[in-house]
Amino acid sequence: MIGYALLFGFVCLSLAFLLNLWRLVLGPTLTDRVLAGDTMVINVIALIMLYGIMETTAVYFEAALLFAMFGFISTVAYCKFLLRGDVIE
Incomplete structure (x- = not known):
């Protein structure tokens, strides 16, 4: 039974990973890409x-x-770099 649950989890997470990869590549803004990553x-x-x-x-x-x-x-x-243009103050 645990095998089926693990298989279902792997399939669902792999699908979510692929959808995030799609958003990372085609994200209209840089913020979308950061959140997808x-x-x-x-x-x-x-x-x-x-x-x-x-x-x-x-x-x-x-x-x-x-x-x-x-x-x-x-x-x-990366978010700090986007806001200020510098990571280290």
Whole structure:
């Protein structure tokens, strides 16, 4: 039963990832592209978590945590660059 739930999760998250990729490529504004990239990071984190559940190991959960921290910092830095034109004050 858990196999079917994992398969459904992988399919749904892969579809969401593809739709975010479409928004990233065809986004009319730069803000749409930044938000699509941030949402893609969230989708990748969820895919890593599902793979960790499937493999029953905790290594993938730690990798997802590191990826979440990197995604948050990069989104904040890019938004700060868009607002001010400089990341470091």
